[in-house]
Amino acid sequence: MTSTAGPTESIVIVGAGHAGATLAGLLRQQNYPGQIVLIGDELHPPYHRPPLSKKFTDDSMVQWLKPDQFYADNDIELLLGVRVISVDPDAKRVNLDNGEQTDYTTVVIATGATPRMIPVPGADASGVLTLRTIPDARLLGEAFDRTTALAVIGGGYVGMEVAAVARSRGIDVTVIEREERILARVASAELSRRLTNYHTSRGTRVVTSFDVAGFTTAEGAITAVLAGDGSAIACDHALIGIGAVPNVELAQQCGVECDGGILVDRVGHTNVPGIMAIGDVTRRPHDALDGLHRLESIPSAVEQAKHAAAAIVRTHGGAHETPWFWSDQFNLKLKIAGLLEEGISTISRSGATSDSFALFHLRPDRTVCAVETANSPKDFMAGKKLITDRLSVDPALLADDSVSLRDVMAAAKTGPVTAV
Ligand SMILES: Cc1cc2nc3c(=O)[nH]c(=O)nc-3n(C[C@H](O)[C@H](O)[C@H](O)COP(=O)(O)OP(=O)(O)OC[C@H]3O[C@@H](n4cnc5c(N)ncnc54)[C@H](O)[C@@H]3O)c2cc1C
Numbered sequence: 001m002t003s004t005a006g007p008t009e010s011i012v013i014v015g016a017g018h019a020g021a022t023l024a025g026l027l028r029q030q031n032y033p034g035q036i037v038l039i040g041d042e043l044h045p046p047y048h049r050p051p052l053s054k055k056f057t058d059d060s061m062v063q064w065l066k067p068d069q070f071y072a073d074n075d076i077e078l079l080l081g082v083r084v085i086s087v088d089p090d091a092k093r094v095n096l097d098n099g100e101q102t103d104y105t106t107v108v109i110a111t112g113a114t115p116r117m118i119p120v121p122g123a124d125a126s127g128v129l130t131l132r133t134i135p136d137a138r139l140l141g142e143a144f145d146r147t148t149a150l151a152v153i154g155g156g157y158v159g160m161e162v163a164a165v166a167r168s169r170g171i172d173v174t175v176i177e178r179e180e181r182i183l184a185r186v187a188s189a190e191l192s193r194r195l196t197n198y199h200t201s202r203g204t205r206v207v208t209s210f211d212v213a214g215f216t217t218a219e220g221a222i223t224a225v226l227a228g229d230g231s232a233i234a235c236d237h238a239l240i241g242i243g244a245v246p247n248v249e250l251a252q253q254c255g256v257e258c259d260g261g262i263l264v265d266r267v268g269h270t271n272v273p274g275i276m277a278i279g280d281v282t283r284r285p286h287d288a289l290d291g292l293h294r295l296e297s298i299p300s301a302v303e304q305a306k307h308a309a310a311a312i313v314r315t316h317g318g319a320h321e322t323p324w325f326w327s328d329q330f331n332l333k334l335k336i337a338g339l340l341e342e343g344i345s346t347i348s349r350s351g352a353t354s355d356s357f358a359l360f361h362l363r364p365d366r367t368v369c370a371v372e373t374a375n376s377p378k379d380f381m382a383g384k385k386l387i388t389d390r391l392s393v394d395p396a397l398l399a400d401d402s403v404s405l406r407d408v409m410a411a412a413k414t415g416p417v418t419a420v
Contacts, residue, residue, distance in 0.1 A: 009034030011312060012094050012104040014084045014250065016040025018049065018298055019279025020110035021065050022305035028074040030313045036076045037102055039094075041083040044134055045071070050298065052137040053161040054328050056144055061137055087254040089272050106312060109251055109262060109270075109277040113244035113296065118153070122215030127222040127237045131158060132244065143237045147171055151225045151235035153212055155182030157327045159241030160195065164329040167204045174205040174233050176225055178242075181208055185243075187336070190346050190359055191372045195329065202330060207233065244296065246281045259283065261294045267317060268308040276311070278304035287320040288388070289339060297325045322388045324380075331355060335377065337384040338370035347399045351376045358383060366392040382409060 011027060013020040016038050024038045040046070046065040055061040071078040083097040093103050115130035117123060129140055140162070143150075150166050152159045155177035167173045175182065181192040196206050213228040215238065224232040248258040256270045257263045261283030268276040268284075279301045283294045303321050310317030324337040332355060344361045351357050351374070358379035361370040367390050371383025382405040386393060391412035397403050 009105040010103060011036050012102050012107045013038045013110055014087075014094065014107060015110035015112055015247075015279070015281075016042065016046045016078065016080065017110060017112045017279065017301075018046065018065065019112075019301035019305050020108070021046035022302050023108060023110065023278060023308055024076045025066065025070070025074065026305055026309035027312060028076065030309055030315070032309075032313055034105065036074075037079065037104075038071070038076055039079045039082055039084055039096070039102075041081065042133060043081045045078065045080065047134065048298075049132070050326075052134070053131060053158045054165065056137070056141040056165055061141070062134060084250060087250060087275065089254050089275060092274055105274065107275050108268070108308060109256070109275065109281060110279045111247035111250060111281045113246050113280040115240065116243045116245050118212055118240060118242065120212060120214040122217050122222065122226075123240075125215055125217040125222040126220055127235075128215060129237065129239050131162065131239060131241065140239065144169055144171065147235075147237040149174070149235040149237075151176055151233055151238040153225065153238055153240045154242035155179075155184075155206065155208075156186065156241055156243060157183070157325075159239065160199065160329050161327060162239055162241065163199060163204055164202075167199070167202055168330065173203075174207060174235065175199070176210045176212065176233060177206070177208045178211050179208065182206060188340055188346060188359060188361060188370070188372060190348065194357070194374075195332075198330065198332065244280065246283075246294065248281060251275075251277065251281075263292070266307065266320070267311040268304055269311070276308055278308050286323065288322065288390075293323075293339070295323050297323070299324050322384050324384060332374045333377075334372070334374050335380040336370070336372045337380065338368065338387040341369045344369060345395070347395055349379065349398070349405075350401050351379065360386075360393075360398055362393065362395060362398075366395060368393060379405060382406070385409070386412065 024036050048063040051061050051063050084094050085097050086095045093101050095101050115132050149172045152163045152175045155175050163173050163175050183192045210227050214226045215222050216224040224234045226232050246261040251262045256272050262277040262281050264277050264282045264284045266285050268278045280296045283292045307317035322337050327334040347360045349358045356375035358373040358376045360368055363369050368386040373380040393412045397408045
């Protein structure tokens with residue numbers, strides 16, 4: 001593909017995370033001829049965050065996004081340990097915390113998100129940790145070597161992954177969740193139930209409907225997590241994993257509209273000419289979904305980078321991909337596609353082993369809106385295709401493990417078929 005952008009143009013990408021670094025690479029792949037400046041406030045070159053909650057030895061945990069030479073070879077100016085402190089949309093210039101300035105034709109804000117904190121007494125005690133960066137993961141890894149009782153606050157995907165690793169190391173783990181079930185915001189009740197059983201059968205304690213009101217400390221170190229009703233869970237370390245807040249400050253400062261994230265169109269344009277945004281920091285429309293969505297996942301970051309690159313080189317990035325996500329917990333490889341909706345029914349299929357299953361979530365018109373799978377890559381692929389193609393499936397066939405998914409899909413394409 002040849003870019004129609006001119007050689008005097010300049011793209012400044014703020015945030016050298018997954019979205020920003022992917023965009024820089026894609027622009028060069030699409031022969032963007034202008035200058036590309038990728039600015040990140042972390043000291044490390046762009047890296048994969050998913051291993052941070054799944055592996056806790058340095059060699060497996062630290063995985064760079066691109067080889068060392070990639071940035072120089074592709075004429076991408078990578079500035080690390082530098083923070084963009086403001087954007088001037090009139091002068092088309094970004095200001096850095098080292099006193100320097102860089103002019104842009106387009107600036108792309110890819111500033112990601114920051115772990116949400118619990119504003120309660122004791123939250124600043126030593127032993128209270130969060131997880132987003134390599135230094136965070138190293139601290140947590142060191143804590144694993146010392147802790148005997150870990151409290152994981154928040155039963156989301158990151159929390160459950162950390163709980164699984166800690167428990168596998170023989171640590172006494174309690175997952176503390178404010179809602180009535182783990183993964184309440186992001187998974188079906190059936191998947192929550194199965195995962196809760198999976199974790200508890202391996203010795204993890206899962207405490208739900210527990211609203212954290214504070215931490216007790218001794219000599220500045222955490223000793224317990226407290227609920228409003230006075231109940232306490234003893235621990236010597238706590239990981240707070242209650243989600244992440246989009247880093248919108250820069251966008252707000254330069255007049256970009258934000259509402260639960262930077263508001264962008266389907267390719268990443270904001271309301272301010274010359275300013276785009278991609279990745280976890282955005283809330284965006286999706287071709288196949290109603291409303292706006294803040295999709296915090298690698299596939300979404302990569303997809304947004306792809307669409308922004310296409311817009312910058314003035315081509316079309318194609319249709320949006322069905323949202324998907326993965327998570328590893330103990331020996332479960334979870335893969336989830338689509339989004340859950342109100343008024344759906346759930347059909348489960350068993351896999352080849354006792355640890356594999358697929359949950360299909362159907363709308364009243366029998367189209368599939370989401371699929372949640374464990375150790376079932378084929379079911380995941382089939383489910384994702386059913387979602388994308390908006391095929392109406394026969395629930396009886398889908399519920400029958402003796403009917404292959406291939407036949408379920410063939411029947412969905414040709415119309416109703418009765419099980420034999
Ligand atoms: C522990 C963990 C596990 C995860 N596991 C999975 C998984 O299994 N599957 C999955 O799909 N997703 C997973 N995710 C989510 C995934 O990593 C994110 O969706 C993805 O990293 C988003 O990329 P991003 O570039 O938008 O943001 P980030 O990767 O957060 O990058 C943003 C970067 O911008 C920098 N920055 C912020 N402000 C400035 C500024 N003013 N100037 C300069 N730099 C700035 C930040 O420091 C950061 O380096 C996980 C996330 C975490 C934290």
